[in-house]
Amino acid sequence: MYQYIKGIVEEISIDYIVVESFGIGYRINTSQNTICNLKEGEEVKIYTKLIVREDDMSICGFKTKEELRMFELLNSVSKIGPKVALGILSFVEPKKLGSFILSGDVKALSKAPGVGKKTAERIILELKDKIDKNNIEFNCVLRNDINRVSLEIEEVVQALVALGYSLSEAKEAVNKCNKNCLETEELIKKCLAYLMK
Incomplete structure (x- = not known):
């Protein structure tokens, strides 16, 4: 149905992005590989696939074909x-x-x-x-140079939970702080600074 969506990146989360095109915000599920190559506010062209299930419809999209x-x-x-x-x-x-x-x-x-x-x-x-x-x-x-971004994010979430924060607080902090694919230790420090505000 959708070949691609071209618009402005309005939001970047852990596993999805929101692209606004002609006044419509499209929530697009994507990979860390794509997320690490995007910035909020930039104009992008995301190649998409519409996923249709009995109880749900969603869009998956990527920066490259x-x-x-x-x-x-x-x-x-x-x-x-x-x-x-x-x-x-x-x-x-x-x-x-x-x-x-x-x-x-x-x-x-x-x-x-x-x-x-x-x-x-x-x-x-x-x-x-x-x-x-x-x-x-x-x-x-x-x-064997494997991209471990998603595993590192999970490690950060678990570390924050171990420090006494709730799962939702930990995920929110990672969502807000992981904008530039930081190293695990650096991301933990940034998340703690965010949570202690």
Whole structure:
């Protein structure tokens, strides 16, 4: 239904953004990979996919066609829904993910949130012949340079809860403070400063 939405980034949250276009604010679920490449107030073009369920309709979107394509591939795998697909794309960039799949790297892929060994094997089995071999980074498999942004955010939330803050307070603080993909320790300090105001 929507090929893309072009507008101004009005809000950036942990797992979604709000883009205003012609007076309408679109809540778009997205990955940390996309979020880290956006800034509030900038004009963007977000490539989108409308997700329709029996009880809900939502939009998933990404800054690049490449990431949208990978999301669609992941979402086509049996037992993998939009939430898990977004979690995987928050964990590893599309080119690296393609290299994991083509090389059959179950160990690396199973480290993604919501993905165990069996799910990783199923992703590789179902997508190996669908990956664009000209658009991957094999060298990243050797470096095992995995994007752990989503895991680090979860660590920060858990750390704040351990310090006595409620889960909602912790999530709010991370939402407000994680604008530039900070390192874990730096983000914790910034969140504590926010919570103590």
